[in-house]
Amino acid sequence: MRTVAVFAYDGMSxxxxxxxxxxxGERRGFPDRYDVLVCAExxxxxxxxxxxxxxxxxxxxVMDRADVVVLPSWHPGREASGVLLDAIRRAHARGATVVGLCIGAFLxxxxxxxxxxxxxTHWRFADDLQARHPSLKVRADVLWSDQGDLITSAGTAASLDCCLHLVRTHHGVEVAENVARDIVVAPHRSGSQAQYIPVPVPPDPADDVIEKAMxxxxxxxxxxxxxxxxxxxxAMSRRTFTRQFRARTGSSGQAWLLRxxxxxxxxxxxxxxxxxERVAAESGFGSSDALRHHFHTLLGTTPQRHRQEFYSSTSRT
Structure with missing residues (x-):
């Protein structure tokens, strides 16, 4: 059971x-995994x-004993108090994971x-955040970024993706998919904010060829x-497919397929x-060596270690 402190402030969304x-925080018929506490200054x-x-x-x-501190949003022009900033710093220094959702990245x-x-952060506010804090590398081309002790996400709905990523990291794919299924959202959206920055609307949005390809x-x-x-x-040429796939998802087809x-x-x-070896074959990696390589490169672990960490708990869900 992890304690999660979620910060609330006057006038927030x-x-x-x-x-x-x-x-x-919702209870969905499987063992409780988080104790979510909403807190305020x-x-x-x-x-x-x-x-x-x-x-x-x-x-x-509450932040002084939380395993995870979530900053769900903020007002970019609002000055945070020293008390709040000190609480965030103490939690982080103690080893808590700090999660900044949407404009919470400003905090x-x-x-x-x-x-x-x-x-x-949200693509609309990325330039402002970069100007205020030049030492940061502010990204508006991904839905979330996991730095281990620090996780930040793009705007609004991407907060759902980020929180599901947190569940996936702590409790495995099966639990995250159960939660996603329960709230009727995609368990893992591979893409970027590039899809949501204003662009011309396709002639026939109902005919999503890239979704069919997925x-x-x-x-x-x-x-x-x-x-x-x-x-x-x-029924597309390789060149057209590659261009439209990247425009639709923000990533290459091969990168999406690998994920x-x-x-x-x-x-x-x-x-x-x-x-x-069988898992590698069933998931399209071909060999256990290839599977181990991608696990190490993208997840920083091994297939065996992943199974040891998640199998016993998720198999009873």
């Missing part, structure tokens, strides 16, 4: 506050920007715990899939007793 509470009644109020019971002292930056590091590839994760074959499956294979391998390791 109730949606931003609800995301970590929904993903991490001054507990009590406060307003939201949606025309109704909320009541917060806990003060910032992360102001606390100083991200100096010289990478942070993500479905086609997911059904064949255990098979070799060449780019030419993949493009041909949706899908990796998630398939993780799920098999967590939920079956299949040998690593």
């Amino acid at each position: 109730p949606f931003h506050l609800s995301v970590p509470c929904l993903v991490l 001054q507990p009590g009644s406060m307003r939201t920007n949606a025309g109704f109020g909320i009541s917060v019971e806990h003060g910032l002292d 992360v930056a102001e606390s100083g715990i991200a100096e010289g590091r990478e942070v993500v 479905v086609w590839a997911r059904a064949r994760l255990d098979q070799p899939v060449s780019l030419d074959e993949w493009a041909g499956a949706v 899908q294979r990796l998630d398939r391998a993780r799920l098999l390791l967590e939920t079956t007793d299949l040998a690593v």
